[in-house]
Amino acid sequence: MMNDIDEIVNKFQEQGYKITPQRRGIFEILVGNESHPKAEDIYDALKDKMPDVSLATVYNTLNTLKELGMVNVLSIIEDNSIRYDPTTEVHDHLFCLGCNRIFDVERDANERDFPQKEIPGFQLIDRTQVTYYGYCPDCQKMRKADK
Ligand SMILES: [Zn+2]
Ligand SMILES: [Zn+2]
Known part of the structure; x- marks a missing residue:
């Protein structure tokens, strides 16, 4: 569950991950997000204000969040997409x-x-x-x- 940025930042740091501005930007998009975005949606939302962010960074960060149990991953057959859900209940x-x-x-x-x-x-x-x-x-x- 991703309720607030500080909680995520702490969890990342506890695991020895660095908090880059790009990672923080990804967290900000995900907190309270109920739209079940794809990695591409997150990338699109981020790239205007952070031109140096890459899709690979978005994927890597999402994978780490998944490993830490902070996002759920939904595989949607109908549109062949992978969606990320910060509501993990x-x-x-x-x-x-x-x-x-x-x-x-x-x-x-x-x-x-x-x-x-x-x-x-x-x-x-x-x-x-x-x-x-x-x-x-x-x-x-x-x-x-x-x-
Ligand atoms: Zn509709
Ligand atoms: Zn959901």
């Missing part, structure tokens, strides 16, 4: 097939009705995440307007 996702945006779903883990009878003997762990597919309200409006 278990939660479900809605994927919009129209605009490829991902939205968080808050749902109590106890309320999940997993079809246990259909996979007898399979042991679930508490990191189960579900992705639902559909169209967001914006895309539904556009689809109606197209008709």
